[in-house]
Amino acid sequence: MxxxxxxxxxxxxxxxxxxxxxxxxxxxxxxxxxxxxxxxxxxxxxxxxxxxxxxxxxxxxxxxxxxxxxxxxxxGLIDMHVHLDGRPEYGGYSGLQFTDRFWTFLAAANAEKMLKAGFTTVRNLGDDDYNVAGLDQAIGEGWLVGPRIVNANYALGATGGHCDSTFLPPSFNQKSPAVGDSPDELKKRVREQRKYGAEVIKACATGGVFSRNTAPGIQQLSLEELTAIAEEAHFWGLKAAAHAHGADGIKAAIRAGFDTIEHASFIDDEGIRLAKERGTFLSMDIFNTEYTLSEGAKNGVLEENLAKERLVSKAQRDNFSKAHKAGVRMVFGSDAGVMPHEDVGGQFAIMVQLGMSPLQAIQAATLNAAEALGQQGQVGxxxxxxxxxxxxxxxxxxxxxxxxxxxxxxxxxxxxxx
The missing domain is CATH 2.30.40.10 (Urease, subunit C, domain 1)
Incomplete structure (x- = not known):
């Protein structure tokens, strides 16, 4: 009874x-x-x-x-490339004045700013100390206000490459926990990041703007290493995003099976053809240049990094127009953290200036982004x-x-x- x-x-x-x-x-x-x-x-x-x-x-x-x-x-809008635990006001070495947990609290503030700017979903492509994994949990439990987060944790890369720690001398013995120098090592790094909550895997195929001793156009992971990363990510049911400025690194990442190419600054005709043939999405942060060049030096960004931004910016915008005109699928990605998180909605106007219709720009931040996330019908x-x-x-x-x-x-x- x-x-x-x-x-x-x-x-x-x-x-x-x-x-x-x-x-x-x-x-x-x-x-x-x-x-x-x-x-x-x-x-x-x-x-x-x-x-x-x-x-x-x-x-x-x-x-x-x-x-x-x-x-x-x-x-609600989707930003496919953000760094929630960073702020552009702290460039170069100026961030060393703060304790490690400062960045955790900063991530919470940035998450709220992005949500209130209209971005109800963001993809966080790289952080330190698993800051954003904890933030995501706190938002999910209702303790903090913020968007839905698809988080990568640490970005994978080569020793001494863009995703390694490159600012401190040997006496500090500082390196990223996600670097690897062979296909097997990098497969293990994929498993480690997934173990600690990664929902997408990011890898640095080329050098970058905001690291030291790396050239944006130079490939830093081999095709075999990139293939191992993408295949392992897909084996675990995760998407894979490749930071890639240079043409060779872009093409290697596309051939390796990465789902999105981040930045894609120096993409060439062959890379555009490959991206279109294989349905690879491009995520090109075409709005942050003015902020970096006008405010970067004041914020502590080194001249070495500002010079790389000057080299990259025009080529990236020209190639955004070229890739879009060729019919490559595009998603909205701002690289927030390089510029203020609350201001990234200004990128839509630049997308239209460079050849998109307003609807296409909106679709890049809704339908296309949802598809690239594997969340069609759920967001966007x-x-x-x-x-x-x-x-x-x-x-x-x-x-x-x-x-x-x-x-x-x-x-x-x-x-x-x-």
């Missing part, structure tokens, strides 16, 4: 849960990013943080409503079954994509972000 009563109570509880009233989001219009069409007077019903229906008209009387009247709504869309993540702007983002640099409201999981 007791067992029967327990089962009846459980059934009653489940029935009550299913009868819980949904929350409704209403606005003047909804941008359907799949088609570029507007839906007037949208009514989005949300239960348990996800969209259950999208209709038009009015929300039911007495319903709980998030009223965004006077606004256009569209899916306002269809039933997706997370109820959305933003609201006053104007028409298809007429002025600059609207996305200053969003008016953000909803994550059906909850208005205060």
């Amino acid at each position: 007791l067992k029967r009563l327990t089962l009846m109570a459980a059934a009653l509880s489940a029935s009550t849960a299913t009868l819980a009233e949904p929350t409704y989001v209403v606005a003047d219009r909804l941008l359907e990013v799949e088609t570029g069409q507007y839906i007037a007077k949208p009514v989005i019903a949300v239960e348990d943080g996800k969209i259950v229906s999208v209709s038009t008209g009015s929300a039911p009387a007495e319903a709980e409503v998030i009223d965004l009247t006077g606004h256009t709504i569209l899916p 869309t306002l269809k039933p079954g997706a997370w109820a993540d959305l933003i609201a702007v006053t104007g028409d983002p298809l007429a002025d994509v600059g609207e996305l640099a200053d969003v008016d409201a953000v909803v994550k999981g059906g909850v208005l972000v205060e």
Whole structure:
């Protein structure tokens, strides 16, 4: 009898849960990013943080409503390349003045800034001390406010390469825990990062701008090493992202099977052809140049690094236009941390200046990004079954994509972000 009563109570509880009233989001219009069409007077019903229906008209009387009247709504934005535990104000050696845990708290502040800027999902491609893994857990448990995070932990690389520690002398004996110098070593590094929570694997195929003694265009991991990383990541069900500025490193990473190429500054015609043939996404951070060159020296960035930024920036923008025109798939990636996290929405205008339509720029930060994450139908869309993540702007983002640099409201999981 007791067992029967327990089962009846459980059934009653489940029935009550299913009868819980949904929350409704209403606005003047909804941008359907799949088609570029507007839906007037949208009514989005949300239960348990996800969209259950999208209709038009009015929300039911007495319903709980998030009223965004006077606004256009569209899916929450996705930034595919951020560094949450960094800030551009601390360049060069200036960051050494702080204790290690300073960066953990900084990551929490940056996460909130990105969410309030409209980025409800971000991909964190490299941090120190597993700062962002802990941040992600704290957000998930409700202790902190921030976006959904797809986190890489430490980025893999070669000893002495861009993803190693390159600023301190030998007496410090400092090196990244994720470097390796053979396919087998790098396969082990993939497993270690996954063990500690990595949801995507990042590897540095070439040198970079903000390291010492590395040239952005020079390949630093062999095709065999890159292949081992990509295959091991995919074996564990993870995506793989390759930091690659130089043409040879870009092509090697594409051939190795990486899902996204980060920066892609010096991509050549063959690299563009390979990316298009293989469906590889390019994530090109084309907005941070002005900030770095105007504020970098004041922030402590070394002249060596500023010179590399000058070398890279124009080529990267030219090749963004060229790759887009050729039909390569693109995603939105800002490299936030190199520039202020709260300002990255300004990149949309640069994407349009370089040849994209406003809708294509928006799709790069919604549909394309969701596909590159392997989260189609979950984020980057306002269809039933997706997370109820959305933003609201006053104007028409298809007429002025600059609207996305200053969003008016953000909803994550059906909850208005205060």
